[in-house]
Amino acid sequence: MQPILSGHPILSVRGVSKTYASGHKALGAVDLDINQGEIFALLGPNGAGKTTLINIICGIVTPSSGTITVDGHDTIADARAARMKIGLVPQELSVDMFETVLATTRYSRRLFGRAGHDAYIDQVLKDLSLDDKRKSKIMELSGGMKRRVLIAKALAHEPEILFLDEPTAGVDVELRRDMWKLVHRLRERGTTIILTTHYIEEAEEMADRVGVINKGELLLVEEKAALMKKLGKREMDIALVEPMTVIPGELARWQLSLEDEGHRLRYTFDAQAERTGIPSLLRTLADLNIAFKDLDTSKSSLEDIFVDLVAAKREEAA
Numbered sequence: 001m002q003p004i005l006s007g008h009p010i011l012s013v014r015g016v017s018k019t020y021a022s023g024h025k026a027l028g029a030v031d032l033d034i035n036q037g038e039i040f041a042l043l044g045p046n047g048a049g050k051t052t053l054i055n056i057i058c059g060i061v062t063p064s065s066g067t068i069t070v071d072g073h074d075t076i077a078d079a080r081a082a083r084m085k086i087g088l089v090p091q092e093l094s095v096d097m098f099e100t101v102l103a104t105t106r107y108s109r110r111l112f113g114r115a116g117h118d119a120y121i122d123q124v125l126k127d128l129s130l131d132d133k134r135k136s137k138i139m140e141l142s143g144g145m146k147r148r149v150l151i152a153k154a155l156a157h158e159p160e161i162l163f164l165d166e167p168t169a170g171v172d173v174e175l176r177r178d179m180w181k182l183v184h185r186l187r188e189r190g191t192t193i194i195l196t197t198h199y200i201e202e203a204e205e206m207a208d209r210v211g212v213i214n215k216g217e218l219l220l221v222e223e224k225a226a227l228m229k230k231l232g233k234r235e236m237d238i239a240l241v242e243p244m245t246v247i248p249g250e251l252a253r254w255q256l257s258l259e260d261e262g263h264r265l266r267y268t269f270d271a272q273a274e275r276t277g278i279p280s281l282l283r284t285l286a287d288l289n290i291a292f293k294d295l296d297t298s299k300s301s302l303e304d305i306f307v308d309l310v311a312a313k314r315e316e317a318a
């Protein structure tokens with residue numbers, strides 16, 4: 001489904017940097033615009049600066065430089081109005097274990113000074129499949145349910161933007177899929193969603209646009225479809241019985257390279273393509289009497305993608 005875009009950014013980040021008191025530079029000068037109604041995934045490895053950026057936007061960490069506006073409100077000069085627009089689902093559970101689901105969700109709403117709205121809170125709990133747990137104490141819930149409570153709390157004051165910091169880190173596959181569905185449902189209701197992840201699969205599944213961050217630098221921001229096309233390389237390694245010194249001319253139409261001193265033939269292909277070219281490659285190998293003992297395929301990992309992106313950036317700068 002396409003996002004409902006209003007054409008103006010709901011969130012604008014300009015030249016935001018952060019150097020912690022320790023002297024560690026966690027963010028360079030980041031510029032980023034988020035459109036209303038989109039799902040944006042900020043993808044990067046541990047320590048890339050994702051949480052720092054989110055915490056700056058949410059007013060938890062002070063930036064060293066730069067400005068941020070949330071629906072026109074400056075996060076420093078007009079901090080309260082800006083924060084009101086945002087719901088944050090943190091990585092860590094930070095709730096009173098003895099509270100009930102309903103009480104803790106209502107409390108989160110009151111923290112923002114909003115009048116009680118039972119019908120809205122009921123709807124949030126229902127959307128999160130928490131309505132039959134409303135009277136349960138947090139401590140009685142499973143890990144997955146606790147995560148849902150964090151989302152309910154973040155949504156309690158009716159924010160327009162929802163930040164999810166590593167929403168599926170450490171959760172099982174089923175809950176991960178449930179989370180993905182939930183995010184799509186929220187977006188259908190008009191909520192703008194920004195999530196951080198280090199799983200490329202998650203960005204691929206959920207996002208309309210993806211930003212790749214590494215070492216505090218936003219390396220690129222792109223529509224997901226374009227990015228997946230660019231990054232979705234796959235490799236197949238063919239372990240040869242006899243090492244090869246030169247790739248025969250008959251194999252020129254496949255993108256092949258010799259690895260491991262000729263013991264392995266590597267075929268690189270587009271993961272998104274309808275036809276991989278593998279069956280015809282294997283048939284041609286048989287016709288040429290090139291015997292192999294094993295086949296191994298792998299997707300380009302996030303690691304490879306970062307390496308490629310960083311290398312490309314360096315070339316650009318040179």
Ligand SMILES: Nc1ncnc2c1ncn2[C@@H]1O[C@H](COP(=O)(O)OP(=O)(O)OP(=O)(O)O)[C@@H](O)[C@H]1O
Pocket residue numbers: 020021022024025026044045046047048049050051052053198
């Ligand atoms: N309060 C702090 N003081 C000093 N350094 C910090 C502080 N908070 C974070 N850092 C450092 O800043 C860098 C970026 O951290 P950040 O938590 O933003 O990364 P991240 O991309 O969210 O990673 P993760 O996925 O591990 O949470 C890391 O090297 C981290 O150690």
